[in-house]
Amino acid sequence: MRLFLLVSLTMAAFAANSILSRLAIGGGHMDAGSFGLLRLASGAAMLVVLCQVQGLAVRQGLRASLGGGAALTLYIAGFSLAYQQLDAGLGALVLFGVVQVTMFLWGAVRGNPVSAGQLAGAVLAFLGLAYVVWPDGSGATPLGASLLMAAAGLGWGIYSILGRGAAQPLAATAVNFLWSTAMFLPVALWLGGSTVSFYGAVLAVLSGAVTSGMGYALWYRLLPQILPAVAATVQLSVPVIAILAGAALLGETVTLRLLFGSAAVLGGIALVVLRAPGRKAQPAKRTAG
Template sequence: MRLFCLVCLTMIAFAANSILSRMAIGSEHMDAGSFGLLRLASGAAVLMVLCRMQGVAARQDLRASLKGGAALTLYIAGFSLAYQQLDAGLGALVLFGVVQMSMFVWGVLRGTAVSSGQVAGAVMAFLGLAYVVWPDGSGAVPLGASLLMAAAGLGWGIYSILGRGAAQPLAATAVNFLWSTAMFLPIALWLGSSTMSLCGAVLAVLSGAVTSGIGYALWYRLLPQILPAVAATVQLSVPVIAILAGAVLLGEAIGLRLIFGSAAVLGGIALVVLQAPARKALAVK
């Protein structure tokens, strides 16, 4: 029961990143560049403290740090800029869909065996995502912002792939956040700072220190206790939580297009996870 509650809390934290970002950036409490920079800096600070508390040396190979920092920077830049226009729930769906599909494609390119069910699931998820973001003439879903969030998803997918082999995930995450803060600084300066209210700063720190820093640390601690397929499946709840929270807290509309598209994306990803050849072989045994 304790494990279940902690997993639920972590998924809520992940979804909260979309809510907090949309509240700060979409409501113009803070510009995207400043929000992303403060989120990274506060996340790095908390992760360094956690490393110190656990007696873990916050160090990593320079090459790995540069790759991880660059991938994290792509994620933060696309994520922050996209939420200037996208609704929280829609943004989470695009992000999650691209992350999972990019990791699946990478596995295929690396020679990982795939089943026909997984291929069908990947096609279904892609079509569902395309259906949600495809321009319909109403302007309800900004294509440019959707592409920015897709870039963020690609960045997070790359970051996740790079982090799979980390011997000390907490230390690696702390170092990557530090490098990404430095890499994102010129981007924030280039974008310019037009808005920075106290409310926006608080939301950015909450997103960086709590729902990102502590959230990621908690997730990495829980991962060894749950099966990989379960870990992938429970993350299907993140876009759903973000969509519902966006409707309740931000008054975002939930139309049929979003409902049908979300069902296709999440259902397709569920097929990819559950129809993995290794998993089916275990089921036969």
């Protein structure tokens, strides 16, 4: 029961990143550039503290740091800019779907065995995403913002692929957050935003230090205790939590289009996970948030 509660808490923390970002950026309490920068900086600070508490050296090779930092910067930039317009639940669905499809396609390109069920699942997930974000004339789903979130998903997918072999994932994440903070600074300056309220800053720090930094730390501690297939499958709950929380806390509308698209995306990803050849031997994946 304790493990179940901790896993549930971690998934809720990852979903909360979408709620906090949408609340701060979409609500006009903080501009996207400033929010992303403060989220990265506070996340880096928390991760460094957690590494020190655990006696881990905060270091990583330069090549890995540059790659991880750049991928993380792409994720934060796309994520923050997309939530100027996207609903929290829709954003989480697009992000999660693109991350999982990216990692699946990379594995296929690298020669990993692919079953017919996995291929069908990947196609179903892609079609579900296309159905959700395709303009229907109502303006309810901004295509530009959806593409920005897709870029964020690509960034996190690359980040996850690069970090699979990290001996100390918590320390590697701390280093990557530090590098990404430096990389994102010119992006924030280029965006030129100037909206920084106290409330927005609090939301950014919560997203960086708590739901990202502490959330990632807790997830890495839990991963050795659960099967890789379970770790991958349980992440299906993140977009669902974000959709429900967005409706309850932000008053976002849950349309039939979103419900059908979500069912297709999450069902397709479930097929990819559960139909993987030799899936019990596969390493657990990092989640998106």
